[in-house]
Amino acid sequence: MIDLSAIDLARIQFAFTVSFHIIFPAITIGLASYLAVLEGTWLRTRNPVYLTLCKFWMKIFAVNFAMGVVSGIVMAYQFGTNWSGFSTVAGSVTGPLLTYEVLTAFFLEAGFLGVMLFGWNKVTERTHFVATCLVAIGTLVSMTWILASNSWMQTPQGHEIVDGIVVPVDWFEIIFNPSFPYRLVHMGLAAFLCTALLVAATGAYHLLKNQYQVESRKMVMMALWMLAIVAPLQALVGDHHGLNTLQHQPIKVAAMEGHWHAAEEGEGVPLVLFAWPDNDAETNHFAVEIPHLASLILTHSFDGDIPALMSVPAADRPNVALVFWSFRVMVALGIAMIALAWIGLWLRRQGTLFEKTGFLKLLVCMGPSGLVALLAGWFVTEVGRQPWVVYGVLRTMEASSAHSAQTMSISLICFVVGYLAIFGLGIFYLIRLLGKGPELSNNTPTSAQRPARPLSAVNDLID
Template sequence: MSGISAFDLARLQFAFTVGFHILFPTITIGLASFLVVLEAMWHIKRNSAYLQLYHFWSKIFAVNFAMGVVSGLVMAYEFGTNWSGFSRFAGGVTGPLLTYEVLTAFFLEAGFLGVMLFGWTKVGPGLHMFATTMVAIGTLISTTWILSSNSWMQTPQGYSIVDGRVVPTDWFAVIFNPSFPFRLVHMTLAAYLSTALFVGSAAAWHLLRGNSTPSVRKMFSMALWLLLFIAPLQMVVGDAHGLNTLEHQPAKIAAIEGHWQNDPNQTALPLIAFGIPDMKAEETKYAIQIPYLGSLILTHTLHGKIPGLKEFPPADRPNSTIIFFTFRIMVGLGVAMVLLGVGGLFFRWRGSLYDFKPFHFFALCMGPGGLIAVLAGWLTTEVGRQPWVVYGVLRTADAVSNHSALALASTLVMFVVIYFLAFGTGISFMLKMVARGPDEYGTERPTQAPGQIRRPARPLSATPDVIDPAPVREKTEA
């Protein structure tokens, strides 16, 4: 890694660990809410497909949740080891926010997770439903605190600087900083979309293999309904988030758009659909422009303009070459999600939703699309904040710890090897469970009263195929 500074390696290491970690909470948030819906529908309709799907996805949720917890621990240590300047300067704000996340969300999730996974035959149906709901609420509370902390780094307020350290003066202003509501809704919807694509692709995989059981059809249908309504809503939220970013971080928007300066001969701002921003030449090469669309999207007027990157000092400009493309990847995948949702509605209307194989293949290919969009959006947000770690207050270069490039390079290599071995194994195991599909027990499975477990004579025969088998009291629908 000759030629790469310790500073660059510290950033790369944190980007790798955060990028790996963010995938698991994204699915955890969506699956937790999905499990609540499945259990509620089971109690309402007594349709065995919902029960089978609940047990199927609860296993996957458990594996994903465990990987999310383990991967998240590493980042807490990195704040102190690699970014001691940031911890020293902003710990008065970020420390309590992350502590609130542990005291409220994590304890809530951990407290009810055991009941949710293992308590179906040990507690009453109402208590089990309550436990599942509390786990889902816990994931949303966790999202709230984490995004409050991150949003404060993007749009800091409610503080003063005393002796070179941030001191909170208004916790309400700190938590509900200007960008927080937009980021919270945007990320929550992104988690739901990612989960819908994951669930939908799992169903599409089985439909392509001829496994068109009621539970497979049910999860395919539910995933497409969610995409149909949430994907367009996400675009509306994203637009509002963009307007908020333009107000508080105009340099980020200019870099996203590859916009360097306003042409006095143009009355409106064109949208650069494609190009290659060159930070040294201070221009976007090979630009393909659409007249007026830039003004319409960015200012909601036909003749509005935004500041160009040249209006900001070179040292304060984000890397347009990176976020120009990551933003367009995110938007492109968002459009594909809308098309998938609308396509589901069309084939549902035609009566061929479970029969048209090319559409199933499209849904299968879109499986990782939500997570890729989340990573692209995260890169756009974080790289676009540079060169600041706390926007306009603390530069990233002043936040890094004093480590050698050799130490950071060796630990980065170690992280990469361990992560791909450990989490690669976990992800492979999770995908194998997805490929197996939900078990269709029907009425052949012995029924058990709540709190009763039949014990066979051979101990090893007691190992269940599901985390916590529940009684299925009626026939599986054909």
């Protein structure tokens, strides 16, 4: 850490905090919609299994929501403490977008969260269902504003530069920038995949323990159907997102593909399956390639070329190895999700799904894979944008605050220790709640209770 500059340490600190934070909103977005589906299905069918699952997962939602809010507030402060240059130059765009998120989505979620968590015995069934739906809508609206802000940083438009400051000119263009639709859908589907894998893993775990058989089978089947539909759709959206990135951020795509040198005429760009990109030597070691396949995927031409890393100075390239491998982790896990869902549905058709302990164990092991793929995708997005904070407008060097490396080292250590202690305990608590199973759903607040915070919805102690 002594050899790292203050800017490097600030970037590591932000990467660390945002990696912790993004896990919770992703689960919150997926779980909120899942809760609306469960409650709506219960109202339609009156099958008590759906109500049991709804109340169980609502407790998980409450803990996750609380940790997401806390981690998000801490992360937001870094814009002022560590990235004052960014706030000064681009705050006129990102500030209002984040304010709109608070005024619309956060107020919507906060306004109806209490009814959803604590209103089972206080409002009518239909009113409670409306509250649950509004919370789910709030999470999606929140994601929309956050992605609008981040997408503008990736593909900025609708502004002018006046005396070195970004001045908004057209808010429609700012919000609906070229990468926004692709990134919004990609993130939304990723949240649903994360939740589906978590639900499948929980159901499979309890099936292996031979407990809550009816509820666990329902969880597994609902999750597998979600995976079977959403995972292939995510691959299609990801392909279009990649083509959009090639148009607006070609060097990021070159890093994803490990494409250093422009292809000779008629040679095409190979798809690099495996390699060790060397930033210093500007080449790939131990490369395993499929000739022409990258050209076919990215240009829909057998011998099409894409901009190479060597077409720009080294100072304008991201960390190629990190982007290259993060992209492959994301794609590999995506393929595994598709295979997992289709194999699971085939086993269900054969009537052997719930007896295949090996497959159930695989479902448990794949539980965190959605979150891993999500983080890998964000590494591709954020690291691949470097050395820009606002692509083509503001460099990372210009966006940071004037702190010493020693100051940043101390703050980073404090963040790591604090996050591991607080959120590590919170994640441990979540895992224990999942392990206890749907029996916790029977403990709902009575009319005499007046909880004051989301965690009050979880009145279960973990030994």
